[in-house]
Amino acid sequence: MKSVFRYLLIFALLVGALSAYSYGNQTGVFLFVLLGFVLEAGFWFGLFPIKRRNQR
Known part of the structure; x- marks a missing residue:
C-alpha cells in the first residue's frame, strides 16, 4: 500500500x-x-530518494 501511495503522489506532482x-x-x-519548478523538483526527489548509509 505504501508504494501505491508513493506512485500516486509522484504522478500527481508531475501532473501538477x-x-x-x-x-x-x-x-x-x-x-x-x-x-x-518546485513541483518538478518534488517529483524528481520523490522518484529518486536520497539513500543514506549507516556510518559506524
Whole structure:
C-alpha cells in the first residue's frame, strides 16, 4: 500500500508541474512557472530518494 501511495503522489506532482508550467506560459504569470519548478523538483526527489548509509 505504501508504494501505491508513493506512485500516486509522484504522478500527481508531475501532473501538477506540467499544469503549472502550461498555465504560467499561457498567462505570462511567472509565479506559476516557479510553482511548476518546485513541483518538478518534488517529483524528481520523490522518484529518486536520497539513500543514506549507516556510518559506524
